[in-house]
Amino acid sequence: MKYVSENNIFQEERREEILKILDKKNRISTNDLIEKFNTTAVTIRKDLAVLEKSGALKRTHGGAIKNNQLFRGLALTEKEKIFLDEKLRIVKEAAKLIKEGDTIILDSGSTTNLLAKEILNKKNITVITNALNIAVELINSNIEVILTGGNLFKDTLTLIGPLAETVLKRLSSGKLFLGTDGIDFEHGLTTPNINEASTTQTMINVSGEIILLADESKFGRRSLAVISKIEKLDKIITTKKMTDTELSMYEKLGVKITTV
């Protein structure tokens, strides 16, 4: 029999290791774990049961799969992951627009979050944001971070409300990088949260160049709250291949399209 001291690994470590594997591979079989940790099925199953109860993974017959809800703030949802490659192409393009000495606003959202990761090693940049996870992501780099204040929303770790707008109104930014839930010729940019829409509007008002980051899935979609009309935008970076008709419509509104 193997007990903690004789063995070379603590229970806690084994469980952390299981989560790490899941983080990389998304799935893991009980048998693989038995072999890896040189232990029995009972032990592994107990680990999986505990980890499932804590919400860290989801058990299946034969093993376990990733549970996406663990990192609500930072991680992407399943839906968002489908478009991860698209988003990555978009943010790489967006990062090119950020030059030394720039002051930019990063709106909260999964795509702008990725953009934050992308600009980590740029120097002499000031980032204004209302997203706590973006702020935390950037703070260990050489980037100066300004957080808007406001009411902290639990689900998205985002600061919104009148206080956020008060702060934004006292600032001025060269470029604004914006996410959106939906973009539509008739309704413009929309988002599910009314308060968020208002805060985003303020961001638009204090920024020079407005750049929308929108993967293909966002087009033609419409949510509850209107953020702004399309003509407020200066640029859209997207993965959607536009038809000539569409391109000319955007051109008329003064919006430049970059497809990546």
Place this chain on the structure above:
Amino acid sequence: MKYVSENNIFQEERREEILKILDKKNRISTNDLIEKFNTTAVTIRKDLAVLEKSGALKRTHGGAIKNNQLFRGLALTEKEKIFLDEKLRIVKEAAKLIKEGDTIILDSGSTTNLLAKEILNKKNITVITNALNIAVELINSNIEVILTGGNLFKDTLTLIGPLAETVLKRLSSGKLFLGTDGIDFEHGLTTPNINEASTTQTMINVSGEIILLADESKFGRRSLAVISKIEKLDKIITTKKMTDTELSMYEKLGVKITTV
């Protein structure tokens, strides 16, 4: 038997050494520590228990592993840990002052950070703070969190500067819980950071009752930047046992002293 003087190592040194090992190796077993320090399991476990309570590591069955804290700021520094027990007594007393329905401001600092942990299960409270780690600590409870905006300081994860003050000026709070670096009859409350002093002043201006949390080590100390005179305070919760002379001096200034 080996006691401090006969032995070649002090308790404090042993604990620091444990942390150093963890810093390098990420894990350590109780048995290894027993051997290394030539002591008993009880002693080692007491050390680990204390270090875990201070947030420096995470105990496991069989030893301890590194505490992978998301926010470095959350952990107390070695210096701060020395006064941990004092601080805990102070925050327990302070927590009694916070009632359902209250709106309070928590200044940034190690003691107020502990206070945040202490009030986690209170309900229907609104907390205004400029400390990111306090905000993150509280957000998963039922407490409404308002963050001041401002420039994010890397070392302390604190929001300070004119923007923070702009937000604070638009708010009003029943009670302010304040930490300080030094308190002194001649110079009042002082702190090493000039910008922070200004933000704290604003907190004082928008709050009803000003409550200072100060362990014994803070008295008679003086830092660079002055926050306010002592008479601005309504209450000091401290571990320092005051002499009658001191008590009457504070009384003259209208400051109530609670010694815990």
Place this chain on the structure above:
DNA sequence: GTTTACTTTCGTTTACTTTCGTTTTGCAAT
């Protein structure tokens, strides 16, 4: 209906907690 995976129960081993007594130290009164 067979195979494989899983759950539950139980016993063993190791680790942990608690209680209590001893030694040392710091502090204060004389």
Place this chain on the structure above:
DNA sequence: ATTGCAAAACGAAAGTAAACGAAAGTAAAC
């Protein structure tokens, strides 16, 4: 100085809890 007292550090011992796996029974997959 010295004496007396309280607190801290440590460890021994006894009791408690956790980790693990074997075995037997149950559920799921195909």
